[in-house]
Amino acid sequence: MTKLLKDMVSIGLFVWTVAFIPVLTQSGVTLNFVMMALFACLMAQAWNVLGGFGGQFSFGHALFFGTGAYFQAIAQISWGWNPWVALPAAMLAAALVGAWVGALSFRYGLKGSYFALVTLAFAEVFRIVSLSVPFTGAGVGLMLPLNESWTNMQFGSRAGFVWLILGLVTLALCVTAYLRNSRFGAYLQAVRDNEDAARAIGVNPFYVKTWATVLSGALMGSAGAFYVQVFQYIDPGIGFGSHTSVEALVGAIVGGMGTLWGPVLGALALHVLADLTRNLFGQMPGINMVIYGAVLVVIVMFLPRGIAGLYPHLPKSWRRYD
């Protein structure tokens, strides 16, 4: 079996299994958990495209999240768009912001911590601008009018949202599988591992990294648009706040950068952990960030390749999937 076929089969099995959860249970708590876990998966996967496969550590993925979220809200409230049309357009808007920030950063050769700082700065600039300009609702934020119907992407139950986010996660998984089995992906990983060596054998690093930012931005934008549909509210802090960036990158790093299933595992593990401790500590605001930080330190020290990095250490008979 080729690697691509194996990837697609495993994605198929995952989607098939998760898609049945809303059929098997009506429990709001369960479905809410599944939905939020998948939401975290999507953000981690989006970050993984640029950070894991491209080696460009963004500290400002909230930039794309907020762009997608605000676009989704404004398109419906101000322009009267249908949300199903707004969603791909919101992804496109986030992708364009990605193209702009990526082209600007890579044109001037920003790498490593400098790139991280620039992305953080861009997210902050967007947050502050959205606090003051009128079309984002400034500090008050934007409220999406309640209008429950399938055509309006406001589902009566959590089940609809679970399927919607599962669709977006599937898209992200397919993008990742594409990166693992294509020339573009090979070039991206080559640039990550050694930019000069890649240039010498015909890779244009600027082009490759900028496109990775575009893809990563589009996926992160879809997470933002999804958020608006579920919670029907967005403000500058939620949209462009750094906690979103942190959640995206911690999920990918804890799970395993540059892998297919790492970000899914990482986001799931963190989500379970955050949920368990929420019961322990009550609703102490920000406690999940403290936990994420602690987990990140432990993982970077002891498991630099993340949870997915444990895979080669499993007994051989367990390793069906390579």
Added chain:
Amino acid sequence: MTKSTALLEVQGVSRAFGGLKAVQNVSLDVPQGALTALIGPNGAGKTTLFALLSGFLTPDTGRVIFKGQDITGQAPHLNAKLGMTRTFQIVQPFAAQTVRENIAVGAHLHTASRTQALAAAEQVAQRVGLADQLDKLASDLTVAGRKRLELARALATQPQLLLLDEVLAGLNPQEIAEMIPVVRAIAASGVTVLMIEHVMQAVMSLAEHVWVLAQGQLIAQGTPSEVTRHPQVIEAYLGHGTAARLRQAEVSA
């Protein structure tokens, strides 16, 4: 060497880093299909010259002409597309990837298909003797293996001109003896090769024509046996006055 057969023409190329004139007014013609070498003592500017030719650095003055096109200062990836690929003296593997994946990156220059690139990688691996290590991680290779990988990746781009920066450095005598036929076979397959090399045994047995660079300037050129007898070359390597002393020793012997 007539102009019509030169694959690469270097015309008066210079480059300075602050006060250090790393390469000064170097001109040379690499003939099509030849296996040639660039030698010189440490710090002579050989690697800088390679960087100027391949586009990693832009010359302050002078021109680089490849296949009749002026490519002075053109980005390395465009030069690779045109048919000129370099390797690095300090090997630069994509450490997190397997040997097969490493070589496939080079092969992708001429095919978008993953299957074709991976198949091409296998063929190239055979040419450089890496066929039995295809699924190893590049970071697990020995120094000799990494040198071969460096060569394989460049070769996978199907270059017309291959710039080899010390592919034999750091190898033991047996590994050098194994590598020489590999380089010779590449040249025999029609690839023009310009190599920087310190291992004189290899230069003597491989190169048809040698340029000698010292302190940024070309001081001699010719066949390997000609340049090793050249007094200026002897002095560049062994110090001032050595040539005269050696000549005397030869006469009295």
